[in-house]
Amino acid sequence: MAQGDKILSIQALRGIAAILVVVFHAQVLLEKFVAKGAQPAWLNSIPLLAKGGQVGVDIFFVISGLVIVYTCWDRFGCPVNAAFFLKKRIFRIFPVYWLNLVPWVIVFLFFSHALASHPVFNLEQTIFSFFLIPCFNGMNGPLNTYYLLGAAWALTYEFYFYLLVTLALFFDRKWFVPIIIICFAGGTFIPQKETIPLLTIFSSSLLAEFLYGMAIGYALRRAVRIPKWSALSALLLAPALFWGSEYLPFYRGYSWGIPAALLVFGVVFLDRAGTLRMPCWLSAVGNSSYSLYLSHGIVQSALGKILTLSGMWPALSGDLYVFLISLISILTGYCCWLLTEKPLDAWFSRRFLRREAAR
Numbered sequence: 009m010a011q012g013d014k015i016l017s018i019q020a021l022r023g024i025a026a027i028l029v030v031v032f033h034a035q036v037l038l039e040k041f042v043a044k045g046a047q048p049a050w051l052n053s054i055p056l057l058a059k060g061g062q063v064g065v066d067i068f069f070v071i072s073g074l075v076i077v078y079t080c081w082d083r084f085g086c087p088v089n090a091a092f093f094l095k096k097r098i099f100r101i102f103p104v105y106w107l108n109l110v111p112w113v114i115v116f117l118f119f120s121h122a123l124a125s126h127p128v129f130n131l132e133q134t135i136f137s138f139f140l141i142p143c144f145n146g147m148n149g150p151l152n153t154y155y156l157l158g159a160a161w162a163l164t165y166e167f168y169f170y171l172l173v174t175l176a177l178f179f180d181r182k183w184f185v186p187i188i189i190i191c192f193a194g195g196t197f198i199p200q201k202e203t204i205p206l207l208t209i210f211s212s213s214l215l216a217e218f219l220y221g222m223a224i225g226y227a228l229r230r231a232v233r234i235p236k237w238s239a240l241s242a243l244l245l246a247p248a249l250f251w252g253s254e255y256l257p258f259y260r261g262y263s264w265g266i267p268a269a270l271l272v273f274g275v276v277f278l279d280r281a282g283t284l285r286m287p288c289w290l291s292a293v294g295n296s297s298y299s300l301y302l303s304h305g306i307v308q309s310a311l312g313k314i315l316t317l318s319g320m321w322p323a324l325s326g327d328l329y330v331f332l333i334s335l336i337s338i339l340t341g342y343c344c345w346l347l348t349e350k351p352l353d354a355w356f357s358r359r360f361l362r363r364e365a366a367r
Contacts, residue, residue: 017279019294020286025067026297032061049326073221090177108302213261220269243274300341
């Protein structure tokens, strides 16, 4: 189940989450071109399946909560560890993000006339995108309509969580959960305002998903014995609750966050019990999930342009196009991980982190 400090099934869960997001965006891309001759996809004919791939982000948030507790378990109560944690997160997030953001900057700078949603290059938007600073986009839209790289909206939530963890690492471990809960719960009393994205983040139900993951991480670190039937029940209940969310008031952190947490809980504890083994190819996709998440947008946009210019949209069924576009995105994301993210992580680790980690 574990190798060193790495929970092997987590990589497979990351792979599942990334694939869900990629397929969802392939579905969205196809839908944009149905009016231009593309055949509709069966996946898009069922409302929950048409939008359900977004739950991949919720799975990512649950995983983040789990991994932070699992890896930081013995690092509390030390300012040096807090500084090291934040430094490591910055090096983990920003270099690869910037590498994937640059192509979008070039597109917006030289080809913005071809993009209906952002017809004019905006320097302020570019600067805020580079540093993941939430800012009102003038369109009453969420963060993903403002950042040049739309998928970066999730990184803003991740980094807010990492900042709170950095604060908590200054204190004893017993204060970790109370600090995070107080900060998250305090935000629920702030009214959401799309015109002030920072308040939207502080008050979002999405933050609860990190707490779900933290609870799973605590159970793992405390070696809590979870019966196989409980883990299996959680795994089976996850899709049922996700499907049922279509018929209940929608609060994403609960409507999709709880099924996502049950999925992670079920997979991790069935893996620990030796009952479940995830496919190696899913773990490989999980290894590349960050590069895949960041790169698939421009890959799919390019494929859309190619298919439009070549007049190939009507040639195949919509579902086949969703599959092919997703597959090309996944393979490209893996290559990006292999050629850029992996070497970059290794270089930053050798250059900036190894000496501090040895202290």
